[in-house]
Amino acid sequence: MRRAPWVIALACACGTSSDAPPMPSPVRAPEPPPAQVDAGSAGSAMSKAAISNAALDHMHRVRDAFDRAVADPANRGSGWTPVDVGGGSNAELYGLYADGSDLLAVGADALIVRSRDGGATWTHSDATAFAGAPLLSEVAGAGDRRYAISPGSVVGVSADRGATWTLATIVTHGVAAAPAGLFAAGSDVYVVEPGHLDASHDRGATWAPELMLPAADDPMQGLHGVAGTPDGHRLFAYGQIAGKPFVATRTADAWHPSRAALPADGATLTAFAVAPDGTQIATLRDARAATMWLGGDRAWTPQPRPFAGAPGPWWVAPDGAIYAAVTDVATASLQVSRDRGHTWTHELPFAPRAMAFTNTSVFAVGYRGTVWSRKSTR
16 A cells, blocks of 8 residues: 655654653645755765864774784684675675575675675675765665665665665755665665655655654754664654654554653663564663663663663664674674673674674674674574
8 A cells, every 4th residue: 555655743752651742643745845866966975085084093993903803713702704795904884684695785985795695705786876975874675675875865776686776866855964774674665864754665766755853953863763673564763852862653654752752861862773573672871871771662661781881783683682782982892682681792892883684694794894694593
């Protein structure tokens, strides 16, 4: 069934479910409609020269620490092995998607690599469509379709599992921003930018706005991402509104503030994930510490703070194991919990940028053009 392209103006629902303001009635997108922007030229405007020297120095320090940490097998959990995807020692991978033995990874300089044998060997895809894009930040898939996003409101669509790509034309509402999130299931694809969420319900052919937030100058305000269960039946958009954490859920073709509100006492929502059973996982950070919360439809509960650093991003494996990338001032690691956050085990001496799972294997990507994998323990 085709869904009507509604624009929802969300009020902040940051207290308990009893005092959350009601959702306003849906209204049609304003006329004239937001400008349609061809993403091909937008990506080229993002110059790599804009990266500051300080950011480059930080990147080099992170790489050096990564090299020292992974050189010793004792620093990583049992069974993890690296595979060079062929992008060179300076290649940076940011996104990863897995569907059985079919894997796809994306990264800096429009790097796209794919594997058809469970990650044993990798080949480069034709990235001509993304020419000029400084990086591809996320990748998702459903069926034989693959989707990738890049700064400049670039959305790439592949109909052959990532071998070749075309660019979609998306609604940008007057600004070519850096997409902050991507999710796909069935025929539905969702792309989050700081102030709005655009959706396609025909596998990336056409796009329309579904969720819009008030404009904010603070980059920490607005939508940060979109996440859902693998089948797409439970879908969440999350971020920060009026200085408070915010989570919305999509039901009956409309978006609503979640009935269970996160605590809002000076905290910032910095990471969010959804388990296959619909359980939500969030990181809230305030002036004192970063804390982990587990949530459902009606309540959130804090979990013991198991790390010295800040946990997140989060990933949840098909067997329910929770993985956390943990960063501190001087260290980084990948941790895993198999008891819903009560106890944790060290897995890798770096914080992956992305992870993916199959029924038999776990995959992680990050620095030096390397995909790490091990067999699933379930």
